[in-house]
Every structure is written in C-alpha cells, then in structure tokens.
Amino acid sequence: MPFKFKIIAFCVISLINTSVSAQQKSISITIDDVPNTSKYEKDNFSATLLNVLDSLKIPFTIFINESKITKNSFEAANKKLLKKWIENDQSIVGNHSYSHSRYSEVGFDNFINDIEQGEILTKKYASLYDKNHKYLRFPYNDLGQDSTQHLQIRTFLESRNYLIAPFTIESSDWMFNYVYEYYLNKKEYKKATAIGKQYVEKTIELVKFYEVLSESIYNRPINHIYLCHDNSINADYLTQIVEGFEKVNYKIVSFKESLKDPIYQQKDFYYQKWGISWLYRWMRSSKERYAWMGQAPDLSDIENTYNNILIN
Ligand SMILES: [Zn+2]
Numbered sequence: 596m597p598f599k600f601k602i603i604a605f606c607v608i609s610l611i612n613t614s615v616s617a618q619q620k621s622i623s624i625t626i627d628d629v630p631n632t633s634k635y636e637k638d639n640f641s642a643t644l645l646n647v648l649d650s651l652k653i654p655f656t657i658f659i660n661e662s663k664i665t666k667n668s669f670e671a672a673n674k675k676l677l678k679k680w681i682e683n684d685q686s687i688v689g690n691h692s693y694s695h696s697r698y699s700e701v702g703f704d705n706f707i708n709d710i711e712q713g714e715i716l717t718k719k720y721a722s723l724y725d726k727n728h729k730y731l732r733f734p735y736n737d738l739g740q741d742s743t744q745h746l747q748i749r750t751f752l753e754s755r756n757y758l759i760a761p762f763t764i765e766s767s768d769w770m771f772n773y774v775y776e777y778y779l780n781k782k783e784y785k786k787a788t789a790i791g792k793q794y795v796e797k798t799i800e801l802v803k804f805y806e807v808l809s810e811s812i813y814n815r816p817i818n819h820i821y822l823c824h825d826n827s828i829n830a831d832y833l834t835q836i837v838e839g840f841e842k843v844n845y846k847i848v849s850f851k852e853s854l855k856d857p858i859y860q861q862k863d864f865y866y867q868k869w870g871i872s873w874l875y876r877w878m879r880s881s882k883e884r885y886a887w888m889g890q891a892p893d894l895s896d897i898e899n900t901y902n903n904i905l906i907n
Pocket of ligand 1: 628695
C-alpha cells in the first residue's frame with residue numbers, strides 16, 4: 596500500500612476506535628409489577644419507589660399489572676397512586692398483563708385476554724398526559740414454550756402495534772427483595788442491610804459482566820436496559836444502584852433512547868419459555884448461549900438464603 600494510503604487507513608481506523616472508546620455507555624431503568632399496592636398500603640399510601648425516582652430526576656419505564664388495583668380494599672387510593680406514576684414527566688408506561696399470567700401455561704387465548712384487560716385503565720390515564728402505550732413486557736419474560744407459541748403471540752402483538760419490551764440486565768432483585776423483606780419483618784435490620792448491600796454489589800458485578808459480553812460480541816458498548824421491580828429493596832437501594840451505574844461510567848437514559856441501538860432490531864433465536872436476557876436470545880446457538888451463561892457472576896449465596904427461608 597502506498598505510504599499516503601497507509602496514513603489515510605491508519606487515520607480512519609484510529610477514528611473508529613476513538614469514537615467507540617469515547618462512546619458514552621448508557622442504561623435505562625425499567626420497573627415491572629407496578630403498582631405494588633400492598634407495599635403502598637404499608638407505607639401509608641405512598642409509592643416510595645416513585646418518590647425515589649422522582650428525586651433522582653432520571654427517566655424510567657414502568658410495566659403495569661392493573662389487577663393490583665383491586666388486591667386490597669383501597670381501590671380509589673390505588674388508582675390515584677397509579678395515576679401518579681403515569682403522570683410523572685420522566686415515565687414511559689407499558690403493559691405487563693392484567694394478572695401477571697405466564698403465557699406458556701395459560702395459552703394464547705387466555706393470555707391475549709390478559710393483555711387486553713391489562714391496558715384499560717393505563718390507556719385512559721396515559722391519554723390524559725399525551726403518552727403512548729405501546730410496550731408489552733411479558734410476565735416472567737415468558738414468550739411461549741415453543742416456536743409456535745412465540746410466533747403466534749408476535750403476530751398478535753404486531754397486529755395491535757405492541758412492541759415487545761426487551762431487557763439486557765437483571766439481577767434477581769425479586770429474590771433479594773424476598774430475603775430483604777423477610778429480615779425486615781423479623782426486625783433483623785443488620786441482616787437486611789447486608790442483603791441490600793449484596794444486591795447493589797451483585798448488580799454492578801452483573802453490569803460489568805454484560806459489558807464484557809457485549810464488547811466481545813459487538814466490539815462496542817451497547818445501550819443496556821435494566822429490569823427490576825416495584826418493591827422494598829429498590830425503594831431503599833435503587834439510589835445506590837444508580838450511583839453504582841454512574842460510577843462505572845453509565846449514563847441513565849430513557850427506554851426509548853436505549854431502543855435506538857440497532858442491536859434491538861436483531862432476530863430472537865430463543866424459543867423456550869425462560870426469562871433470559873435478550874443478549875442471550877440474539878445468540879444463534881444454544882452452545883454459545885450456555886457458554887456465556889456459565890461465566891455469569893455467581894448468585895448462589897442469595898439463592899441458598901432464599902431457598903432456606905422457603906423451606907423453614
Ligand atoms: Zn413481573
């Protein structure tokens with residue numbers, strides 16, 4: 596190659612590398628199982644996690660189970676709190692089905708009824724604040740037991756202009772929360788605090804792991820989507836989680852912003868019912884999938900504590 600072209604080639608490559616390394620890492624926060632009305636009742640009818648998010652002034656997305664409105668006898672207060680989530684400037688709203696049913700178990704007809712029943716109140720409130728309502732997050736991220744079920748629901752969702760809400764990172768916050776609340780109820784506050792701390796540390800460890808995975812596959816940072824729930828541990832520790840994200844140079848962006856990454860246009864090759872990260876679903880072979888899963892940070896500590904509590 597003539598010297599002149601060598602220099603041009605070198606400059607172009609340097610430019611690509613520089614722009615990749617300088618690319619801002621980003622993550623969006625998505626919250627499932629909103630509204631947690633039994634917690635709100637305990638908290639004197641306040642949505643603690645919403646207050647936390649509001650004070651953090653960060654964008655967030657919620658996935659709603661409307662059946663929770665009638666889980667206790669305070670329907671009017673529950674509706675008011677759901678409306679507060681929806682009217683918040685920073686929120687994007689989505690459907691998580693009415694009753695949180697598992698698609699592979701209840702089957703197509705029951706599941707689409709659950710989707711339709713789950714959008715009534717949300718659509719009404721969303722329209723008051725000029726918000727769209729087009730995302731569906733599957734309960735348990737169960738997209739069906741086989742390729743037939745997967746295809747059937749995808750076709751239905753497309754016909755209704757629904758988009759499937761993906762995620763790339765989750766850290767079993769529901770399991771940490773179960774143990775956390777167990778210790779809080781027993782007034783064992785030191786143990787509860789240790790669980791909260793462990794939750795924050797494991798989440799950041801998982802973020803770093805998924806960063807290595809995406810760098811290895813895509814050669815660049817990708818726009819991550821974090822999945823967690825409307826529960827006590829997030830009400831008390833999401834601030835630390837967000838600080839942890841920022842400490843490892845992530846910017847908190849909106850779900851819509853995350854979805855601009857072309858990786859989200861990729862084909863999903865996973866046809867089972869388990870709620871795994873989309874980073875695994877985009878892998879063509881189960882061999883590659885399991886090889887990566889085997890390297891993920893170990894969660895056996897919290898799993899053992901959780902199982903011991905369940906047994907006793
Ligand atoms: Zn859920």
